[in-house]
Each structure stands twice: as structure tokens, then as C-alpha cells.
Amino acid sequence: MRIGITCYPTYGGSGVVATELGIELAALGHEVHFISYSQPFRLNGRDGGIFYHEVPVSNYPLFEFPPYDLALASRMAEVAEFYELDLLHVHYAIPHSVSALLARQMLADRGRKLPFVTTLHGTDITLVGLDRSYLPITRYSIQQSDGVTSISQYLKDKTLSAFGITRDIAVVPNFVNCNVYQPYKDESKWAAERARFAKPDEKLLIHLSNFRPVKRVVDVVKVFAQVAAQVPAQLILVGDGPDRSAAEWLAHDLKIHSRIHFLGKQERVNELLPLADLMLMPSELESFGLAALEAMACKVPSIATRVGGVPELIDDGETGLLYSVGAVNEMAAGALALLTNPDRLQTMRDAGRKAAQKRFCTTLVIPQYVEFYESLLAKR
Numbered sequence: 001m002r003i004g005i006t007c008y009p010t011y012g013g014s015g016v017v018a019t020e021l022g023i024e025l026a027a028l029g030h031e032v033h034f035i036s037y038s039q040p041f042r043l044n045g046r047d048g049g050i051f052y053h054e055v056p057v058s059n060y061p062l063f064e065f066p067p068y069d070l071a072l073a074s075r076m077a078e079v080a081e082f083y084e085l086d087l088l089h090v091h092y093a094i095p096h097s098v099s100a101l102l103a104r105q106m107l108a109d110r111g112r113k114l115p116f117v118t119t120l121h122g123t124d125i126t127l128v129g130l131d132r133s134y135l136p137i138t139r140y141s142i143q144q145s146d147g148v149t150s151i152s153q154y155l156k157d158k159t160l161s162a163f164g165i166t167r168d169i170a171v172v173p174n175f176v177n178c179n180v181y182q183p184y185k186d187e188s189k190w191a192a193e194r195a196r197f198a199k200p201d202e203k204l205l206i207h208l209s210n211f212r213p214v215k216r217v218v219d220v221v222k223v224f225a226q227v228a229a230q231v232p233a234q235l236i237l238v239g240d241g242p243d244r245s246a247a248e249w250l251a252h253d254l255k256i257h258s259r260i261h262f263l264g265k266q267e268r269v270n271e272l273l274p275l276a277d278l279m280l281m282p283s284e285l286e287s288f289g290l291a292a293l294e295a296m297a298c299k300v301p302s303i304a305t306r307v308g309g310v311p312e313l314i315d316d317g318e319t320g321l322l323y324s325v326g327a328v329n330e331m332a333a334g335a336l337a338l339l340t341n342p343d344r345l346q347t348m349r350d351a352g353r354k355a356a357q358k359r360f361c362t363t364l365v366i367p368q369y370v371e372f373y374e375s376l377l378a379k380r
């Protein structure tokens with residue numbers, strides 16, 4: 001198949017899923033065309049079968065807001081025609097599914113078919129989509145999509161109820177490449193990398209996100225402060241965003257800043273995650289929780305919140321520990337109980353990797369997308 005993919009190319013779960021999907025599809029022999037305003041950050045230009053088409057957004061003094069969605073629709077229609085795309089797959093409903101809808105109509109006018117699939121990722125439904133200014137257009141573009149997938153049952157149910165959607169939505173979960181996300185095979189390399197952040201007798205915790213308020217990064221620092229008061233420990237914070245400065249202030253106020261490594265945005269998180277003993281993901285909401293899945297594949301269990309689609313990923317007590325939002329004391333106690341019980345921690349580490357391999361590995365999930373495309377094209 002020749003597949004066009006549109007996503008937000010910046011650091012964020014939906015962009016990661018879209019990019020990894022494109023890479024995996026190309027590895028299976030499909031031709032993949034990314035259409036976006038800049039190259040998705042995990043694309044390195046070295047994978048065969050992958051093409052990138054930039055969307056130029058020209059401005060004009062009359063425009064207070066340059067109309068990206070229109071420029072995107074134009075480019076989608078052009079790329080689809082020039083490269084004979086079979087379908088478009090857009091990630092994050094707003095505004096990508098609206099642009100795809102326009103592109104489909106433009107091509108229909110020229111006697112060509114261009115079905116499109118919309119994948120719902122989370123805040124496009126739970127936050128932005130429910131805002132009155134976007135709700136009617138989001139609902140319309142979901143209804144008009146040729147196929148819709150959601151990354152969890154939670155998000156599917158939420159979309160059906162909150163938007164009054166009547167069409168079918170398929171659940172295709174987030175996935176992880178278990179050959180890329182895995183524990184270090186070379187023990188001495190692992191020890192050398194880990195030594196950059198912690199001494200051998202120190203515990204190492206990690207958090208990975210875009211530091212948006214929904215991630216509750218301040219809770220990460222609070223939980224870590226309680227852990228570090230009981231056992232020697234260090235914390236790696238990977239990512240950047242609006243709440244980074246609040247987290248830095250708190251780290252200084254609590255006098256634990258020397259034990260926290262703010263790494264900013266990192267490209268090869270698969271090399272950082274397996275260095276840690278535990279992941280902290282105290283989010284207000286997660287429609288799935290890709291960062292926790294990537295950690296699980298590396299044998300790193302999460303201390304997380306029981307929200308959204310997280311219970312579909314983490315079995316409480318088996319592959320991680322789940323708490324209420326804001327339950328900082330309980331999360332710290334849970335983390336300490338694991339860190340001071342190596343046998344229990346090891347059992348959970350092994351169970352997490354097994355669950356990632358058995359339920360969320362690329363080899364299981366990518367074929368679900370391929371089948372979804374095929375069934376859509378068969379209807380033409």
C-alpha cells in the first residue's frame with residue numbers, strides 16, 4: 001500500500017506512535033509518505049520506503065492566524081495525486097481529520113478516491129475536542145472519517161459518549177518495538193551508562209513526558225523527595241514543557257535539586273529507560289500511557305495513576321502500582337516498598353516485559369492497522 005501519514009511532528013505521544021507506525025509499515029514493504037509542517041523527530045531519513053513532504057504555510061499581513069489546516073489539505077491532495085496514495089492516516093483529530101476530509105473532497109472532484117483513517121490519541125478528545133470552539137467540527141470530522149481508531153477502550157467510550165458519535169470505532173492500542181525497547185544486554189555498558197546518574201548503591205527513578213500540566217510533574221518531584229529521604233536515590237527527568245520551571249523551583253525548595261537530572265528533550269529514550277529501577281507517571285489523565293509501556297518493555301515498572309486507559313496497560317500489583325491522582329504519600333510509600341524488596345521488584349520487572357511482549361509488541365499491533373486499512377480499501 002501507499003500510505004500518507006499526518007501527525008504533530010513534535011515531542012508527544014501521538015507523533016511518536018505515528019512515526020513508529022510509519023517506520024514499521026515501511027519495514028513491511030509499504031510506501032509511507034509523511035505530510036507535516038516539519039519532519040517528525042524520530043525520523044532519521046535513513047529508513048527506506050519513507051518519504052517526507054513539508055507543508056509550507058505562507059503568511060500574509062491580513063492573516064492574524066496562518067491557515068495551516070488549509071495548507072495541509074492542499075498538500076495532502078497534491079501528495080495523494082502525485083504519489084498515487086491509497087489512503088491517508090491522520091493522528092490527532094484536530095485539525096488533521098478536517099484537512100483530510102477536504103483533501104478527500106478535492107480528489108473526489110477529480111474522480112479519485114482517497115479514504116482516510118483518523119486515530120484518536122487523547123487530548124484531541126478529552127481536552128481540546130470538548131472545547132466548544134472545536135466540538136462541532138471534531139464530531140463532524142470523526143463521523144466523516146472512512147475509519148476511526150482509538151488507542152484504548154477508555155478513549156473509545158469517552159468519544160462515543162461525549163460527542164454523541166454513532167459510528168464504529170476500532171481499538172488499536174499503543175505499541176512498542178520490544179527489540180528497540182529492552183534491557184541492556186551488555187551488563188558493563190549498562191553499569192557505565194547508569195554511573196552517569198547514580199552510584200551503584202543508589203536507586204534510580206525516571207519520568208518521561210512533555211511536562212504539560214496534565215502530567216503533574218510537580219507530583220513527580222514530591223514523590224521523589226519522600227523516596228530520597230528514606231533511601232539513597234537519584235531522579236532522571238526526560239522531556240521539557242510548561243511545568244519544567246515549577247518542577248525546578250520545587251526541587252530547589254526541597255533541597256533535592258542536586259539529585260535530579262533535568263535532561264530536557266532526548267532522542268534515544270530507549271537507552272535511558274532501562275537504566276532506571278522505577279518510572280513515575282502520576283498523570284491527571286492518560287488515554288493510554290505510552291511512556292509507561294516503553295518503560296515496561298525495558299523491565300522498568302511504573303508508579304502511576306488509575307486514570308483513563310492506564311488500567312488497560314498496567315495490572316495493578318502485577319506489572320506496576322496504581323494510585324489516585326495526587327496521592328503523593330501513597331505513591332512514595334509504594335515506590336519505597338518496591339525499592340526495598342528486590343524480589344518483588346524483580347518479579348514485577350519480568351511480568352512487565354512479558355506483558356509488553358505478549359500484548360503490545362509491534363509484531364502484534366502493526367498487523368491490526370494493516371488489516372484495518374485492507375478492510376477499508378476492500379469496501380471501495
Ligand code: GMT
Binds near residue numbers: 174
Ligand atoms: O500526553 C502526551 O504525551 C501527548 C499526547 C499526544 O496526543 O501527543 O499523548 C496522548 O497520546 C499518546 C499516544 O497515543 C498516549 O499514550 C497518551 O496517553 C495520550 N495522552 C493523554 O491522554 C494525556
